[in-house]
Amino acid sequence: MTYPKIDFLYLSEADMVKAGVTEMAGCVDAMETMFKLLKVGDFRMGGSNSNSHGVMMTFPENSTFPNMPTNGPDRRFMAMPAYLGGEFDMVGMKWYGSNTENRQKGLPRSILMFTLNDKDTGAPLAYMSANLLSAYRTGAVPGVGFRYFAREDASVVGIVGPGVMSKTAFDAIMAERPGIKTVKIKGRGKKSMDDFIAYLNQKYPSIEKVEPVADIEQAAKDADIVFVGTSSPTGDISEYPYINEAWLKPGSVVCCPAAARFDDDFILNRARSVADWINLYEAWAEEMPYPAYETIPIPAVRCMDLIADGKMEKSQVDDLGDILTGKVPARRNEDEIIIYSVGGLPVEDVAWGTIIYRNALEKGIGTKLNLWDKPELA
Template structure:
């Protein structure tokens, strides 16, 4: 057999499901292991500081070229590369195009693919459908946070945005907080709320109460875990959905993977502020005009604006990787309020993509494709 032969596997969305991409508990465990490697430094992402979210193509408001895409809401084309060490030892890149108008065509807002590579040669190992891969790894990160930072007796979730991200976040909370029995949900349209309620009842019979609420305040009040998973326009942070200190019960865990702003009460240093990776926010802050929160609506970016404005010090920020590694404690007492920012990183795709790929190999799933027997150019 030729030593230069390279085969790889293609995994469709159905192949990914068969290979376990929707196994949320395994995904949470995988993300926890990944955060330990981030704390140890055994990873690389793009950019000068090796922590960049990725490289995005942007489009102008006015272009002389009639076929150039317009900068509509959620319009993104982006490559997100990373390497992850430890038991993974792989590299990869997620590529996605996103446009909110896709929904009018019966398509998801984002369409994603992921290529996993051998970290030594760079040869492809797999090319896979990545919508579920990305959705589950995104939801699993709040689950890691809940495992370490939510109260052990948490029973009630407050959810803003019952879409894909909302569902996967709920799945992660259910995997890590077994006493949850109540969800309060606010959405934009009745259809998305009805779909969410049907999904909850079919998937989690232990949920005894799903309440539809009319205001963000109701989402937050009396909730043990609060998560904003909404989509929307960004550019003016004053229009992002707010969390006010007076709404937040003592001991609440707030985990925010979407648009969010906080009031002065939550800015105070008695509220713990946790990031998925400080380096990610440093990279964003270097790349964006100021205030950066107008351009990246994640609450951790606002923390960087606060540091620049002298409202907080850098040592008030904590990385979840340091908590996972046991260097910094998780929840210290039952009444502390903790906010965790979730920005999303390509190392998460590499971690979960590697696990699903190895599952697929073990189970004989996927279509083998040949790159070459011997390369034409060497």
């Protein structure tokens, strides 16, 4: 870049696809590299603790201002800034608005954009469509867990909540354990079930059996991998999707990037709890009113509440980075059941977004836009 002139690259969703955003195996590799950088501290995120998920703006239940939106399911705006070092060495921020009612207009629930910036000047380098970017990095983080925790001979997957998040997570499952032969699916509505089944049939003809099931127990039973990706209202813990220890196969991994509930006795005494980045859950414990699990329904947040209650030791929750760097083993024994919590980090978008941006530059993809040739107020 030749200053003071600033040009930046715009990447539409179609451009992102051309640049490789849907290449799951590469995304899983990028996420593993990112987690190793987190472990050595070569990153920054928001908040006073530098581990914040982001800054969220919500709306009131009622407003005296006629144009102000009011609260509703998933109605929010959020900014997620981060710096990631190492081979990425980049600053970026994801910004999105979300509203469940978008689906009535043929739109996704959330509409996301992502900006990359020069780490020294703050100048924009790229502005890109981020729905696929976010979806694939969200699936790839479970993929890192599947790479280390899932049995090599895994053949059965149980899906609870067949939405977009489960589709990309399943892509990661197949990237890491291509021998999957049976998929059991628990969904709420016929359309989401039909869409998910059609996705599997079209993309993965090697799967021998796709079976809709009536409840979570049937989805979890005999599964080597259980993925819980259903949206759930927060506040009432009893309404979170419940998984009984007795339903789970010895040696299975249960991946929870969304609401999930287990018996405390199981969490405390027999389950292996792994967090993708434990500092994020500690940040939530600081930022959210106690008990944080009422607001953030991910199992590792329940662990934070149990630690606050003096019922659980911090050492009972393993951090993924410690496993990736060899500090602790991926498995302590073949039969342990692993609950793998996935919270979502801004550095994930920076990692995959940086790779896609560099791919686009190399391949001549995207549209160059001009910010200014010379700033009016410098």
